[in-house]
Amino acid sequence: MKLFLSDLDGTLLTKEKIISPATMQALKDYVNRGNRFAICTGRALESALTVKSTLGLDFPGLLIASYNGGLLYDVDEKKVIQRIGLSFSLCKEIDKIASEQGVHIHTYSDTHILAKTQDQELDFYTRVIKTPVTLNPNCFSELEMEPSKIIAIELEDHDKLENFKQTLEKKYPNELSLVYSHPNYLEVIPKESGKDSAVRNLSKYLGIQLADTIAAGDEMNDLSMIKAAGLGVAMCNGVEAVISAADYVTKTDNNHDGLVPVFQLA
Numbered sequence: 690m691k692l693f694l695s696d697l698d699g700t701l702l703t704k705e706k707i708i709s710p711a712t713m714q715a716l717k718d719y720v721n722r723g724n725r726f727a728i729c730t731g732r733a734l735e736s737a738l739t740v741k742s743t744l745g746l747d748f749p750g751l752l753i754a755s756y757n758g759g760l761l762y763d764v765d766e767k768k769v770i771q772r773i774g775l776s777f778s779l780c781k782e783i784d785k786i787a788s789e790q791g792v793h794i795h796t797y798s799d800t801h802i803l804a805k806t807q808d809q810e811l812d813f814y815t816r817v818i819k820t821p822v823t824l825n826p827n828c829f830s831e832l833e834m835e836p837s838k839i840i841a842i843e844l845e846d847h848d849k850l851e852n853f854k855q856t857l858e859k860k861y862p863n864e865l866s867l868v869y870s871h872p873n874y875l876e877v878i879p880k881e882s883g884k885d886s887a888v889r890n891l892s893k894y895l896g897i898q899l900a901d902t903i904a905a906g907d908e909m910n911d912l913s914m915i916k917a918a919g920l921g922v923a924m925c926n927g928v929e930a931v932i933s934a935a936d937y938v939t940k941t942d943n944n945h946d947g948l949v950p951v952f953q954l955a
Contacts, residue, residue, distance in 0.1 A: 690723055690724055690725065690895075690897060690901065691724045691725070691897070691901045691902070691903060691955050692724070692725045692726075692727060692891060692892055692895060692897045692901065692902045692903070693719065693724065693725070693726050693727070693902075693903045693904075693905070693951075693952070693955055694727045694728075694729040694754065694884075694887065694888060694891070694902065694903070694904045694905070694914060694918065695726070695727070695728065695729060695904075695905045695906070695948065696729055696730060696884075696905060696906035696907060696908070696911050697728060697730045697732065697737070697740060698730075698817075698870075698871075698908075699906075699907035699908060699924060699926060699927070699943050700905050700906050700907050700911070700924055700943055700947075700948070701728075701905075701943070701948065702740075702943065703943055703944045704943070704944055706817060707744065708744050708745075708746075709944075709946055711946045711949055712946050712948055712949055712952075713745070715946075715948070715949040715952035715953055716746075716748075716948075716952055717748070718952065718953070719952040719953075719955055720748045720749070720750070724955060725750050725752065725895055725897070726746075726748055726750070726751060726752070727751070727752035727753065727754055727887070727891055728740070728741070728746070728751070728752070728753045728754065728755075729753075729754040729758070729884050729887050729888075729904065729906075729911075729914060730753075730754070730755055730757075731755075731756065731757045731838070731840075731870040731874075731876050731910050732755060732756075732818065733755055733756065733797040733802070733818075733820055733838075734753060734755040734756070734760055734762055734799065735797075735799065735800055735801075735820050736755075736818050736819070736820050737753045737755050738753070738764075739819065739820075741753070741764065749765065750765060751764040751765070752764065752770075752891055752894075754884065754887035754891060755837070756797070756837035756838040756878065756882070757838065757868070757870075757876055757878050757882060757883055757884050757887075757910050758773075758878075758882050758883050758884045758885070758886045758887035758890075758914075759772070759773045759774070759837030759838055759878055759879065759882040760772050760773070760837045761887060761890060761891060761894070763894075770890070770891075770894055771890055772834070772837060773837060773878075773879045773881055773882045773886075774834060774835025774836060774837055774879065775835055775836055775837070775838075775839065775865075775877075775878075775879055776835060777829065777832075777835060779861070779864060779865075780796070780829050780835075780836065780839065781829065782860075782861075783839055783857065783877060784829065786853070786856055786857065786860075787841065787853065790849065790852065790853050790856070791849070792841050792842075792843060792849060792850065792853045793808055793810035793811065793841065793842045793843065794839050794840065794841045794842075794877075795811065795814075795828065795839070795840060795842075796828060796829065796832070796836040796838065796839045796840075797820075797836060797837070797838065798823075798831060798832060798833070798836075799834075800820075800821065801820065801821045801822060801823045801831075802814075802815070802818070802820050802821070802822045802823070803822075803823050803825065803828040803829070803831045803832065804822060804823070804824055804825075804828055805824070805825065805826050805827075805828050806824060806826070807822075807824060809844060810842035810843070810844055811842075813842065813844055813873070814840075814842060814874075837878065837879070837882065838876060838877065838878050838882075839877040839878075840874055840875065840876055840877065841853055841854075841874075841875040841877060842873055842874055842875075843873060843875075844873055847872065847873075850873070850875050853875065854867045854875055857877065863880060864879070864880055865877060865878070865879070865880055866878050866879070866880050866882065866883055868883075868909050868910040868912070868913075869908065869909045869910065870908050870909070870910040871908065876910050883913045883914075884904070884906070884910060884911060884913050884914035884917075885913035885914050885916065885917035887914060888902055888904055888914045888917040888918050889917060898919075899917070899918070899919055900919040901919055902917075902918040902919045902920070903918055903919065903920045903921075903922060903951065903955055904917065904918035904920075904921055904922065905922035905923075905924065905948060905951065906922075906923070906924070906927065906931060907923065907924040907926055907927035907928065907931060907943070908927065908928060908931065909928060909930060909931070911927075911931055912930055912931050912934055915931060915934055915935050916934055920936050920937060921934060921935045921936045921937070922935055922936070922937045922938075922939065922948075922951055923935030923937070923938045923939070924938075924939050924942060924943055924947050924948075925938055925939045925940065925941065925942050925947060926942035926943055926944075926947075937951065939951070
């Protein structure tokens with residue numbers, strides 16, 4: 690039995706945010722051979738579950754690693770396997786720095802995006818992510834549990850986003866991991882989180898050796914899991930760092946069934 694962890698956007702999903710018929714059939718065949726499949730995404734759990742239900746990913750034994758590995762979920766059992774959060778005191782400090790630097794941030798409850806205002810960054814984000822939004826100038830006050838992720842978004846000035854990243858890295862080197870999931874999106878997650886931790890923790894949960902894990906992705910937030918898995922797969926449409934680190938690079942991109950040969954070999 691193998692465990693296949695796949696990113697969604699730019700990897701399993703096409704640019705239209707669907708799964709092509711050939712890729713879906715290859716995935717079904719892979720699962721029917723007795724293997725396990727996990728969605729491993731920066732998205733919130735609610736968004737990943739929406740993808741599962743709307744696109745027909747109703748496979749037995751499906752697992753979800755959301756928030757870049759911050760929350761692990763067993764779909765069949767309807768059970769949270771593990772949750773890693775950012776402390777409320779740290780969230781307050783991140784919020785203060787974002788406000789000082791004029792950077793949009795928002796976070797998530799189990800059911801909603803929690804944002805301060807309806808700005809152009811939130812409009813851009815929710816054009817694809819259809820999770821309901823709660824607006825509150827003190828959005829962190831809406832939380833009952835420590836959040837697994839904060840996302841920073843900047844649409845016009847990447848240097849501003851990079852400066853925010855460097856500020857947080859310098860101030861909280863032992864508390865935070867900061868990775869890009871998109872040129873405009875900076876993921877702010879706990880240091881002990883990350884997609885590599887999802888590979889290790891889900892393989893342990895299933896009793897599968899790391900050598901029997903496969904991880905596929907395209908962006909910088911996928912880099913750690915591609916390095917951690919027994920077989921790291923980069924989409925040919927991925928960023929150069931991911932392609933360089935991978936054991937295998939797909940021959941075609943996410944819009945042209947790039948993962949099909951990988952599912953067939955597993």
